[in-house]
Amino acid sequence: MLTDRLGDTHVDAGAQLFGSMYTRFLALVEEIGLQDRLVQVPGRDALWRGGRTHEVVYGSIASMISSGGLPLGTKLRLGSTYLPFLSRHSRALDLHSPEDAAAGGLDAESIADWGVREIDTAFVAALVYPQLGAYYGASPGETSAGFYHILARDGMDVKLYGIRGGVGEVPARLAERIEAAGGEVRTGLPVTSVRLTAEGAVVASEAGEKAFDAVVAAVPAPVVLDIVEGLPILLRDWLGAVRYRPTLSLALLLDRPVGPRFFGLSFPEGQTNVVAAVAVQENKGVDLVPSGRGLLLVLPTPEAVPSLIDLDSRQVHDRMLPEVIRALPRVQQHVVRARVYRWPIGTPIMYPGYLGHLGAFRASNLEGSLPLVLAGDYLYGPSAEGAVSAALDAVRRLETRLGQ
Numbered sequence: 001m002l003t004d005r006l007g008d009t010h011v012d013a014g015a016q017l018f019g020s021m022y023t024r025f026l027a028l029v030e031e032i033g034l035q036d037r038l039v040q041v042p043g044r045d046a047l048w049r050g051g052r053t054h055e056v057v058y059g060s061i062a063s064m065i066s067s068g069g070l071p072l073g074t075k076l077r078l079g080s081t082y083l084p085f086l087s088r089h090s091r092a093l094d095l096h097s098p099e100d101a102a103a104g105g106l107d108a109e110s111i112a113d114w115g116v117r118e119i120d121t122a123f124v125a126a127l128v129y130p131q132l133g134a135y136y137g138a139s140p141g142e143t144s145a146g147f148y149h150i151l152a153r154d155g156m157d158v159k160l161y162g163i164r165g166g167v168g169e170v171p172a173r174l175a176e177r178i179e180a181a182g183g184e185v186r187t188g189l190p191v192t193s194v195r196l197t198a199e200g201a202v203v204a205s206e207a208g209e210k211a212f213d214a215v216v217a218a219v220p221a222p223v224v225l226d227i228v229e230g231l232p233i234l235l236r237d238w239l240g241a242v243r244y245r246p247t248l249s250l251a252l253l254l255d256r257p258v259g260p261r262f263f264g265l266s267f268p269e270g271q272t273n274v275v276a277a278v279a280v281q282e283n284k285g286v287d288l289v290p291s292g293r294g295l296l297l298v299l300p301t302p303e304a305v306p307s308l309i310d311l312d313s314r315q316v317h318d319r320m321l322p323e324v325i326r327a328l329p330r331v332q333q334h335v336v337r338a339r340v341y342r343w344p345i346g347t348p349i350m351y352p353g354y355l356g357h358l359g360a361f362r363a364s365n366l367e368g369s370l371p372l373v374l375a376g377d378y379l380y381g382p383s384a385e386g387a388v389s390a391a392l393d394a395v396r397r398l399e400t401r402l403g404q
């Protein structure tokens with residue numbers, strides 16, 4: 001979650017929106033006194049099809065069914081097959097207990113395989129692909145059907161929220177609250193090692209070593225493996241099976257608004273090479289962009305990321321811009337600044353079988369009595385809600401272990 005400044009605008013460079021089903025994240029926003037910054041956004045989106053944009057309301061299957069963004073047969077099957085399927089399985093499709101989908105037999109195959117067999121190829125290419133590619137950095141072929149069904153079920157009836165002034169307000173306010181309560185927050189200081197001992201944990205960084213009773217490792221799984229010494233082999237094996245995909249985003253500052261009223265424009269599979277979605281920041285409704293300016297955040301397709309991630313920023317811009325202009329011609333000649341943001345480890349991939357892997361973590365107490373608990377979105381799913389849920393669980397386990 002990062003809000004940066006580009007010229008006189010604010011850029012939400014990663015996380016954009018939060019759903020009404022994010023009960024734990026929304027409770028945290030309230031607890032840290034940011035509810036007045038929480039803004040319900042219109043959810044106006046668009047799909048690219050047949051060389052033009054088709055407006056839809058995000059998460060509204062009714063709006064998908066009435067829009068021109070999907071072929072007629074697919075829309076009919078959404079109504080006659082998919083909605084009843086999601087209702088039938090609703091008890092196994094819980095964002096706060098994704099492992100239930102594995103127990104319900106929905107984690108053994110990819111959403112690409114399930115979707116082509118049960119609905120059709122357009123469902124996978126035009127609906128599943130843009131959503132997963134743009135917002136979860138993954139393709140339908142590498143994503144568990146159960147994980148997608150959870151997103152689809154929550155999306156049937158959802159309100160969306162942004163943070164006025166940018167999502168970066170959330171970690172900033174959180175840090176303020178921790179300091180106000182007597183805690184210390186250090187940023188920009190990578191931990192180089194964590195040594196687990198009989199007494200607790202010794203945390204090392206450039207600033208030296210410091211001993212603690214216990215640590216919460218709220219970093220991606222590969223970082224845990226890299227920096228924590230003394231992890232049991234079963235826990236190392238479990239962490240080793242968490243897969244990631246690096247990702248990036250490209251911000252384009254324009255000297256005028258882009259025009260259309262929608263926020264997110266997504267591209268079906270095969271319609272573009274490198275661009276999965278464009279998020280029109282001035283249409284988010286959270287005061288990031290002064291009037292008279294435009295600001296786009298461009299997100300890559302999962303397939304393009306390996307060829308983009310090591311390019312310099314100018315080359316990333318040069319590869320992505322033509323595809324943006326094809327869909328939004330008014331952008332041409334109006335880009336005044338650009339910036340690339342990179343997540344070299346990236347987003348955890350919810351591959352087929354991964355929800356069962358989460359179930360194994362919950363069932364087997366792999367941390368034992370270590371003075372270390374794991375947190376991070378990979379313990380639920382790549383969203384702010386996943387990260388907060390994992391943090392709340394970590395605190396509960398830590399309190400039990402420290403006997404409080």
Ligand SMILES: Cc1cc2nc3c(=O)[nH]c(=O)nc-3n(C[C@H](O)[C@H](O)[C@H](O)COP(=O)(O)OP(=O)(O)OC[C@H]3O[C@@H](n4cnc5c(N)ncnc54)[C@H](O)[C@@H]3O)c2cc1C
Pocket residue numbers: 001013014015016017018135189190191192218219220223227247248249299343346347375376377378381382383384385386387
């Ligand atoms: C492009 C993009 C768009 C997204 N859009 C949305 C969205 O719209 N809505 C949504 O809910 N979610 C979205 N997400 C997902 C969401 O941002 C993440 O799931 C969430 O931020 C993960 O939180 P986390 O605490 O698990 O990990 P992170 O946010 O990755 O936090 C881990 C932290 O650990 C730090 N760190 C790493 N190594 C070390 C070290 N050695 N020492 C000290 N610190 C270290 C990192 O710098 C980082 O600050 C998006 C993600 C991306 C990349």
